[in-house]
Amino acid sequence: MLKGFVFDLDGVITDTARFHYQAWAKIAKDELGITINPSVNEQLKGVSRMDSLNVILRFGNQENRYTESQKAQFATEKNDYYISLISHMTPSDILPGMKQFLDDIKAGGYGISLASASKNAPRILTGLGLTDYFDAIVDPATLHRGKPDPEIFARGAALLKIAPSEAVGLEDAVAGIQAIKAAGEFAVGIGDPKLLHQADLNFTTTADVALPKIVDAFMAAHP
Numbered sequence: 001m002l003k004g005f006v007f008d009l010d011g012v013i014t015d016t017a018r019f020h021y022q023a024w025a026k027i028a029k030d031e032l033g034i035t036i037n038p039s040v041n042e043q044l045k046g047v048s049r050m051d052s053l054n055v056i057l058r059f060g061n062q063e064n065r066y067t068e069s070q071k072a073q074f075a076t077e078k079n080d081y082y083i084s085l086i087s088h089m090t091p092s093d094i095l096p097g098m099k100q101f102l103d104d105i106k107a108g109g110y111g112i113s114l115a116s117a118s119k120n121a122p123r124i125l126t127g128l129g130l131t132d133y134f135d136a137i138v139d140p141a142t143l144h145r146g147k148p149d150p151e152i153f154a155r156g157a158a159l160l161k162i163a164p165s166e167a168v169g170l171e172d173a174v175a176g177i178q179a180i181k182a183a184g185e186f187a188v189g190i191g192d193p194k195l196l197h198q199a200d201l202n203f204t205t206t207a208d209v210a211l212p213k214i215v216d217a218f219m220a221a222h223p
């Protein structure tokens, strides 16, 4: 029986990727002398802060140039700038259709949790005015491994006190869909269906996401 929904944040509820990109582009240029491009940006989605920095250093062939404490300093600087960018977020930054979808699942009595790799997720939900919809938020600082490891989505269901087989996970990234499937949950992909072909059900954009379609597909998969 379907009992709850576990949400990714960036790319599903709001588009923070553009702010991550803006902040990383500035730090990369000013501090590392590396000019990043949109293809690097794709590799940062859903990836933790420190792993994102490592992706950028690898891209600039500077993998072993800095000490861990220097790297921590760059990551802090990026985060300070990122926080200044997201501080202006409002409910108008919710992706199309997602407020209505959250209202529908709340009205349906389902549990709702957040499985975001971002340590800034609670702050972002506050800006969007969505905090009260969430029964639980996974704290990414307590995780051992990032997506595609199932840990974050498994925790998202556990916090709702439901079994993975009773949960739907929503994701826009390939690694996220893999994490949902590995956790034993029903995967809803949002984005290019070719890219997200491992999902159990796909919507091309957030505006298309509809609760009845998810319930039907979930029930068909759990006869």
Ligand code: G16
Pocket: 008, 009, 010, 011, 017, 020, 044, 045, 046, 047, 048, 049, 052, 079, 115, 116, 117, 118, 119, 120, 121
């Ligand atoms: C998000 C973004 C990633 C970011 C990560 C950590 O993941 O997609 O680009 O690096 O969070 O964010 P922070 O530096 O704020 O802790 P998700 O899981 O919401 O897609």
Ligand code: MG
Pocket: 008, 009, 010, 011, 012, 045, 046, 171, 172, 173, 176
């Ligand atoms: Mg995402």
